[in-house]
Amino acid sequence: MSQHDARTSRPDALASRLDAGFRLALIAALTPALADRASQVDPLIKAAANPQFGDFQANFAMGLAKTLDRKPRELAQEVIDCAPQSLRDLCDPFEIAGPGFINIRVRPEVLAAALTAMDSPTLGVSSANGSRTVAVDLCGVNVAKQMHVGHLRATIIGDTIARLFERLGWRVYRQNHLGDWGLPIAMTLASLRRAKIDISRVTLDDLNRAYRSAQAQGRDDEAGLAAARATGAGPHRIAELEAQHEGASAALADAHDTLRRLQSGESAVVADWQKLIDVTMHEVYETAQLLGVDLKPEHNRGESFFRDRLVPTVDAFVAAQLASRDAGALVVRFEGRERPLLIQKSDGTSLYATTDLAAARYRVQDLGAELVVYCVDARQRDHFKDVFDAVRLIGWTARADSTEASLVHVPFGAVLGADKRPLKTRSGENFTLKALLDEAIARGRREVHARAAIADSPTAALSRAELDAIGQAVGIAAIKYADLSSDVGRDYVFDLDQMVSFEGDTGPYAQYAHARIAGILAKATSLGITCGAIVVREPQERALALNLLRYPAAIEDAAAQLAPNRIAAFVFELANTFNAFYQACPVLRGADDATRSSRVHLCDLTRRVLADALSILAITAPPRM
């Protein structure tokens, strides 16, 4: 996964204190041998690979011994002997194991104190307080096309990344790069007008049909075909262009004419065009709401938004002598790369790369983003590589404070059917996103209702509407968690049975853990048991404590790597650790008052961390299920 800055994983609160202590020990032990270079030695503190090795381990001895020509275990012992009191106070006596690992076990009081310190509304997460800015390109629907599963990913991955940075206190600009301008939409518009369809009462289905029929009527691309042949493009591409060529028709001329009238601002055409957008976006917002995604009209920065910036963009590249004329078109060439970036067609019009260049400039120089994240299909890898390089060449990554903005593509893979081919319905059509979500919600509701029918179930007394709401949350969580829980760059097989099986690494499993805790806390309240001083005694309490303390580092890591699956992995681990604790450590029936109130406190903290992490994935955590 791409990384947008040089920052390595941030250690959690405890690990960074251990790190600081070991650095002091290293300086004390190594200054005779290394002089001032001793302060540069990294103690390499990591979470222990296995609980039997303690909580953390320091791995510096082996590598360092090599450069100093010493025995690693001896070296480790010398550093331990120099440990300052501040470090010794944190843990039990160190153990040296294997070739020279130092095993570290944190004292229970230290864990308890660290948990108490994290018990605040921020949950230990530090905030940038709006001092940093990111733009997130997400959703990217095309006007007149129904949303399908591909848009699911661009939408929820982008929303999660946006939420992640919002949680970290960044200023976040969501950018919905709509396909709402240019020839494709003009073709649809022309097709509708030819068919004399009343655009004022048109439905998305009508638009969808018009879009497809417009595509079928074909685009002619003689210049493109000639160029493709001349430059030795793949047979695939040439065949595609030939097919289009055969379908060349008056439809194309009509579309070009419609586009010209749209561009010149002819009011009737513009009104129709706006209507197309409204109809399309109505369903997009509905779907976004269903998915819990924050996507509204104010986030629209579609192609049409950049229409007046296209000519200046091309001019800038020409003026900077970065663009050259080739077979009538304008291209930007890169050193060491055969493939150029086409920024103007031979007929003088611009194309998607031009818009992307203008958009990148806008995001960095107008919005002031230090980071621009593009949540777009992995097949556009090469395209974005070229666009980003072109933006750097012309210097548009330069920010006002003279730092350099990072442009990062987060490529996501395809959603596949059981046959490992892109997901289709039986009749070969793309699944609409709506159909998919409806199915998942139905499944979620069925499960929740079945559960509520069991006599002692906590949901037994709920109304049908309440159960439906929970079932919807469960169904949506199932789909979203499945999508976000593995490396987004990879394809995955859409398997609704697995997603809503509610066992193992799923959204409902995390929701269930949360609901259990909420149940305990509700009972605790009615019994008058409140949060008290935390005592870490049992191994399951220790495991839970260590897990909770990792939260701030986990989400900072997810942000640094732009990897939503890191959040999901944290959620799953915490739910797991909690369930083990729940099994082994009675909370409300604990041995004494102190134990009960300590465990209620652990439950409370766990519930809040779980809900917080899930909220970054925009997965709701119902109090009962």
Place this chain on the structure above:
RNA sequence: AUCCCGGUAGCUCAGUUGGAUAGAGCAGCAGAUUUCUAAUCUGCAGGUCGGUGGUUCGAUUCCACCCCGGGAUGCCA
């Protein structure tokens, strides 16, 4: 043809500055409940980390070559 991405347990996948015995989930097997929600937990079994070579005290991780799968490849987005 060139470039990009991937190949880890039967299946789906984690594994980021190279570290101890490569981890989960599902499926399989064996257990735990007069229980704070069993949508749970505990244990067992399951691997030449695609292959070969190299660097290293140590490689799933870095390098080279090869095999397999997918994608991209100038006037679509």
